[in-house]
Amino acid sequence: MKNRSSYWQLIPFIRPQSATIALAFVCTLFFTTLWPIQAWLAGEMTESIGKGDTNNIARLAGFTAIVFIVKGIVQYGQDSLMAKAALKITLDLRKIVYSHLQKLSLNYFEVAKTGDLTYRLTEDIDRIGEVINQFFHDFVPCILQLIVVLGYMLWLNWQLTTATLVLAPLMAIIIGAFGEKLLLYSRRSQNRISNLSALLTEVLGGIRLVQAFAAENYELERFSSEAEANRQAKYQAEKAKAFQFVVVGFLQVMSVVSIFFLGGWQISQGNLSGKEFVSYLTGVALLIDPISHTTHNYNNFKEGQASADKIFELLAIKPTVIERDNAITLQAISGKVEYNSVSFSYRQDIPVIDNLSLIAQSGETIALVGSSGAGKSTLVNLLPRFYNVDRGSILIDDVDIQDVTLYSLRRQIGIVPQETTLFSGTIAQNIAFGQTNFELKDLETAAKIANAHQFISELSQGYYTYVGERGVNLSGGQRQRIAIARAILFDPRILILDEATSALDSESEALVQEALARIMQERTVFVIAHRLATVRRADRILVLEKGRIIESGNHQELCSKNGAYASFYARQFQGV
Ligand code: ADP
Numbered sequence: 001m002k003n004r005s006s007y008w009q010l011i012p013f014i015r016p017q018s019a020t021i022a023l024a025f026v027c028t029l030f031f032t033t034l035w036p037i038q039a040w041l042a043g044e045m046t047e048s049i050g051k052g053d054t055n056n057i058a059r060l061a062g063f064t065a066i067v068f069i070v071k072g073i074v075q076y077g078q079d080s081l082m083a084k085a086a087l088k089i090t091l092d093l094r095k096i097v098y099s100h101l102q103k104l105s106l107n108y109f110e111v112a113k114t115g116d117l118t119y120r121l122t123e124d125i126d127r128i129g130e131v132i133n134q135f136f137h138d139f140v141p142c143i144l145q146l147i148v149v150l151g152y153m154l155w156l157n158w159q160l161t162t163a164t165l166v167l168a169p170l171m172a173i174i175i176g177a178f179g180e181k182l183l184l185y186s187r188r189s190q191n192r193i194s195n196l197s198a199l200l201t202e203v204l205g206g207i208r209l210v211q212a213f214a215a216e217n218y219e220l221e222r223f224s225s226e227a228e229a230n231r232q233a234k235y236q237a238e239k240a241k242a243f244q245f246v247v248v249g250f251l252q253v254m255s256v257v258s259i260f261f262l263g264g265w266q267i268s269q270g271n272l273s274g275k276e277f278v279s280y281l282t283g284v285a286l287l288i289d290p291i292s293h294t295t296h297n298y299n300n301f302k303e304g305q306a307s308a309d310k311i312f313e314l315l316a317i318k319p320t321v322i323e324r325d326n327a328i329t330l331q332a333i334s335g336k337v338e339y340n341s342v343s344f345s346y347r348q349d350i351p352v353i354d355n356l357s358l359i360a361q362s363g364e365t366i367a368l369v370g371s372s373g374a375g376k377s378t379l380v381n382l383l384p385r386f387y388n389v390d391r392g393s394i395l396i397d398d399v400d401i402q403d404v405t406l407y408s409l410r411r412q413i414g415i416v417p418q419e420t421t422l423f424s425g426t427i428a429q430n431i432a433f434g435q436t437n438f439e440l441k442d443l444e445t446a447a448k449i450a451n452a453h454q455f456i457s458e459l460s461q462g463y464y465t466y467v468g469e470r471g472v473n474l475s476g477g478q479r480q481r482i483a484i485a486r487a488i489l490f491d492p493r494i495l496i497l498d499e500a501t502s503a504l505d506s507e508s509e510a511l512v513q514e515a516l517a518r519i520m521q522e523r524t525v526f527v528i529a530h531r532l533a534t535v536r537r538a539d540r541i542l543v544l545e546k547g548r549i550i551e552s553g554n555h556q557e558l559c560s561k562n563g564a565y566a567s568f569y570a571r572q573f574q575g576v
Helices: 002-008 011-051 054-103 106-111 114-156 158-165 167-205 207-212 216-268 274-315 376-381 406-410 427-432 440-449 453-458 476-488 506-520 532-537 555-561 564-572
Strands: 337-344 353-360 365-369 391-396 413-416 494-498 524-528 540-545 548-553
Touching: 002 274, 011 054, 011 114, 011 274, 054 114, 054 274, 114 158, 114 167, 114 274, 158 216, 167 207, 167 216, 167 274, 207 216, 216 274, 353 376, 353 391, 353 548, 365 376, 365 532, 365 564, 376 494, 376 524, 413 476, 427 440, 427 476, 440 453, 440 476, 440 506, 476 506, 494 506, 506 532, 540 555, 540 564, 548 555, 548 564, 555 564
Parallel strands: 365 524, 365 540, 413 494, 494 524
Antiparallel strands: 337 353, 337 391, 540 548
């Protein structure tokens, strides 16, 4: 039942195109009425040829030409209008799925496979578009043709037609049985392709690692076995399809043979004239195409259903981080941040932040230190609401972040991550990232503060230099400085910095540190610190362990305490 419903869910997407579809349908109706006319013409023509009535032959030939011209025109109308509607529906669906995907919370992307999602947005949606196109442009006209031509044949000679139709239910049962099998095979094969695409994304993303560990053969084997499974699933589906065509084709031939037999018998009984039999046979010939199209369409619909299921399954997933209906806009803030008895866990029963409270005054720099897994990243990720707190609350300027719009909240927070992701586009686009209303001079100002202006100016096309998909042509330090420029362009009051652990060459390091020092001034800063200079500069250091603050104070105070920080410091920072 669930499977059946996924096509129904397409109706809201089809509705906006109803005018275009209706117009296409008018063309279809015209097109359909021409079918029995063709059968009638064939009978008339045979009779006139038999009689040698050249005048009538000429008249009928002229009429046939007109019929085919009209047929061409309405067929063009039907095809182009339906293609237009189907492509628009595909576009709408793709945009909706994409925007839905972007709204999903981070915990979804932690489990979803990128390749699989890519496949859904491309192949699956294309397939649904094709199905919609086929339904209106092929399936509905075929059914209409079947009805009209069959009606004409019944009118011509109902006994013969009824006998012909005996084989039809048999065909329907066989087609139906194949359809179920095909759906099963098609689901299997699509899942396999998704897996393959996910595997590919994973390996290409980590190609450096694969090469570094000389794991090419291991990866090749993984890839080959996935590709082989994919081949098998597809081959099974293709075999089932081929077999179905053979069986249906055989049944069609048997129908024709029996018609000749029955037609001959009816003529011998004087129930049918030769002209009528020709017209009737033309009708039968005209049925073959729509029948085979309907079979073909039916298979495609079954295959498409697997895609529609996957798309609507995705659309049904609700983001976990959502705005309240009456969410307010967080106005310009001074930058005071307060965590009130906050608890959070990714999975139930394993607390990652444990009843933690802290107040960061506006303009204060707080360095977070602690062993890996202590909860430092999680703590700062709760501030822009990448995740919701389980208990407690987080306030910015005394306003609960749950009460404000995500946009206004996130616009006040700048983030410089450990690893900078550069998107394909120019450097200017990468700094402005998502905003189009910036002037070059704004970007330059941000880049100057981030110590990035100089190296950008030295590039062949300056700010308009194109950065590859992964920004391979920039060094680690340069990328970090672009990330810093990106974060300060909005002049956020709150900054979250996750210092890179990887070492940069000393010149880059100095430039990055200088830029960071500059942007930390007069802002509230949470920095996950990996550098001695950073902890020294911080107003306050919080030492985290198992989601709790176990020590707090500045560098001098904590060193003299000789507690957790002192031993951590000895381990981590000595000699850095
Ligand atoms: P830190 O930044 O101090 O190294 P994290 O905040 O990254 O610590 O991680 C704290 C704990 O939460 C770790 O045990 C880590 O395994 C777990 N964790 C982090 N991110 C996730 C996630 N997305 N899903 C599940 N567990 C996570």
